[in-house]
Amino acid sequence: MTVSTELFRELTEPNFAALGRLTGDPAAFRAAPPAQPVVFRGGAGFTDLFGWGALDTVLSAGARRRPDFRVIRDNAQIPDRRYTRSTMMHPDVPDVRKTSDELAAGASLVMQGLQEYSEPIARFTRRLAHDLSRPVHANAYVTPPKSQGFKAHFDPRDSFVLQVEGTKVWTLREPVLNQPLAHENWERLQERPGWDTARLEAIEPWREVTLEPGDCLWLPRGWVHSACSEGVSSLHLTLSLTAWTEHWAVSQLLSRIVEVPGRAAFPADFVRDAGAATAAVAQLRSGLTAWFEETSDAELAGILQAAARSEFAVPLHQVSAVLADDALTPDTEFVVNTEAVLGAAQRGDRLALHLADRVVTLPAAAAPLIADLLGRNRFTLAELSPSVGEDVVRLLWREGIVATATATVTAVAER
Ligand SMILES: O=C(O)CCC(=O)C(=O)O
Numbered sequence: 001m002t003v004s005t006e007l008f009r010e011l012t013e014p015n016f017a018a019l020g021r022l023t024g025d026p027a028a029f030r031a032a033p034p035a036q037p038v039v040f041r042g043g044a045g046f047t048d049l050f051g052w053g054a055l056d057t058v059l060s061a062g063a064r065r066r067p068d069f070r071v072i073r074d075n076a077q078i079p080d081r082r083y084t085r086s087t088m089m090h091p092d093v094p095d096v097r098k099t100s101d102e103l104a105a106g107a108s109l110v111m112q113g114l115q116e117y118s119e120p121i122a123r124f125t126r127r128l129a130h131d132l133s134r135p136v137h138a139n140a141y142v143t144p145p146k147s148q149g150f151k152a153h154f155d156p157r158d159s160f161v162l163q164v165e166g167t168k169v170w171t172l173r174e175p176v177l178n179q180p181l182a183h184e185n186w187e188r189l190q191e192r193p194g195w196d197t198a199r200l201e202a203i204e205p206w207r208e209v210t211l212e213p214g215d216c217l218w219l220p221r222g223w224v225h226s227a228c229s230e231g232v233s234s235l236h237l238t239l240s241l242t243a244w245t246e247h248w249a250v251s252q253l254l255s256r257i258v259e260v261p262g263r264a265a266f267p268a269d270f271v272r273d274a275g276a277a278t279a280a281v282a283q284l285r286s287g288l289t290a291w292f293e294e295t296s297d298a299e300l301a302g303i304l305q306a307a308a309r310s311e312f313a314v315p316l317h318q319v320s321a322v323l324a325d326d327a328l329t330p331d332t333e334f335v336v337n338t339e340a341v342l343g344a345a346q347r348g349d350r351l352a353l354h355l356a357d358r359v360v361t362l363p364a365a366a367a368p369l370i371a372d373l374l375g376r377n378r379f380t381l382a383e384l385s386p387s388v389g390e391d392v393v394r395l396l397w398r399e400g401i402v403a404t405a406t407a408t409v410t411a412v413a414e415r
Pocket of ligand 1: 108141143148149150155159161225226227228237238
């Protein structure tokens, strides 16, 4: 069986479950993300993702360790010992009492990489990543009243800022470095001779915006920003997106291809002798040019697609998919993690589903069934057509493409 283009589209098409919550027109946004900051207002709020209660839980009983969290004051990181304590297991868990004291004195708390340890955020960021075909990283920023954590700076990633609690006034300035690359991180640039952080504060603001709970600010990479809380404490989430830059593509190609010119050593003379260095570079250039000419576009594209997929978060697997295998009944409810499938291709009579961490293959004839399942939010075995083998559902369950509908999974999946 040949899988049709239409079926391939159905297997991988974004359903905009997450991007639709953040922006007005997710399809238009995906096709052409705005080049300037935009505020999307009037959402139903984000406390289902992370709020004061979730913060308390991860800080006090979440077994988090540095650098999952850090405390900032006046643009500088406070030494760890002022807000951490030791346990029998770890030397660097949050000391909630000390952290609270620092916050009361005007410091800000940043929870980093929440997509790794908060289930609602893990699910939402995976969906957003699928909607945009870009991996998503999540931080939470907690700021006491009338305070500011960071001075004006910019980030090398496009971000969504989700105001969860309180209000925050954002001062936005036009980029000083156009479309910064991942390594052109502001904290690193600060260390460059001649780089003056204060000059960012001196730039005339482009706009000042106040974010209220439920508002979402789109902040393209490079835009200079700083934010100040108002009369009450503020909690916001920043979801930042990987940029698939040409710079990224070139470095991936060079690092992933074994046949790329590069095994030969440069002559040691190149360090002190400009002529030897120039000759070595000429040889490298001709090797690289020949290599690029000999390698097909499709081959290079395949390498880049695989490289990109490996940067996405792996599907949220349920260990019960293996341990509770026998407990499956016709009425067991499953939710569908459409976002687990990042790509699909046909290989002979097999259908290959590309996940972040592996490729799952099924008979190509199963493509319509898989497309049908991925189009659902939830299902029970009893609802599926008798032609659907239970073994296929079990395989998808083990791979994290479907999950049994526990209370948390259901609550998040249905928003
Ligand atoms: O809240 C702040 O001080 C700055 C937050 C920030 O830079 C961000 O969310 O990207």
